[in-house]
Amino acid sequence: MNKIQHPSNNDVLGAPAGWNQRELPVSALPITRTNVAGQPAVVSYWKPSAAELAALxxxxxxxxxxxxQTMPPVALEVEL
Incomplete structure (x- = not known):
């Protein structure tokens, strides 16, 4: 999947403090900081490649x- 810039994006996440970029490189991720039912939330937007769409x-x-070691509460959905 390819991360994309979305009109709602209002921040960018970088690698966490102390992250070893040589071991596992990460790049900047455009995000939207928002709230869901009064809880803070972060949304990033992704588009599948043609090969990924074919696989799906x-x-x-x-x-x-x-x-x-664990998974925080997450959600996946399709948006237009």
């Missing part, structure tokens, strides 16, 4: 990876 249409799935 063939029955593939989307995998969400979170670095660490």
């Amino acid at each position: 249409n063939a029955g593939g799935s989307v995998a969400l990876w979170v670095i660490g």
